[in-house]
Amino acid sequence: MSKVTGKCLCETVSYEIEGQLGPIFNCHCSKCRRWHGAAFRTRASIRSDQFRWLSGEQNVTTYPSSENVTKHFCRTCGSPLISTYKDRPDVIGVPLGGLEGDIQGEPEAHIFIASKASWHQITDSLPQFDSWPGSESRVRNTNA
Ligand SMILES: [Zn+2]
Ligand SMILES: [Zn+2]
Structure with a gap:
C-alpha cells in the first residue's frame, strides 16, 4: 500500500496518508484563497481511516x-x-501543498471558479465548475 507523508512549515506536525488520494481539485473559493494566502488551494479528499498523525498532533489547533x-x-x-x-466524519480534506515526494494523480478540475481571484488566469484546459463537480454545477469552460 502506497504512503505519502506531509508536514507543516515548522515541521512540528507531520502526518501520513495510506493508499490513493481521492479526486484532486483546484479550489478557487474565497475561503481556500484566504486560508492558503494563494490563488487557489489544490486539495484531495481521503477517507479518514487513511490518515494518521505522525508527530505534533498536540500542536494542531482548529478553526470552524x-x-x-x-x-x-x-x-x-x-x-x-x-x-x-x-x-461527513469519514472524509478528510487535504491540501496537496504540504505533501512530500511523488503523488499519484493530478488535478482533475477547477472548482468554485465563480470566486476566482480577478488577478489569476486559468491557462490549462481542465474543466471548470462553479461549485463541486456533479449534477448541480455546470461546466463553465473547457478551454478545449
Ligand atoms: Zn508548524
Ligand atoms: Zn475552497
Missing part, C-alpha cells in the same frame, strides 16, 4: 470556518493541515 467545516492548522507556524466535515 463554517457550520460544517473545521480547519486544522499548526499553532506554531499556522500551516493549513486538514479539513474535517461534520456531515
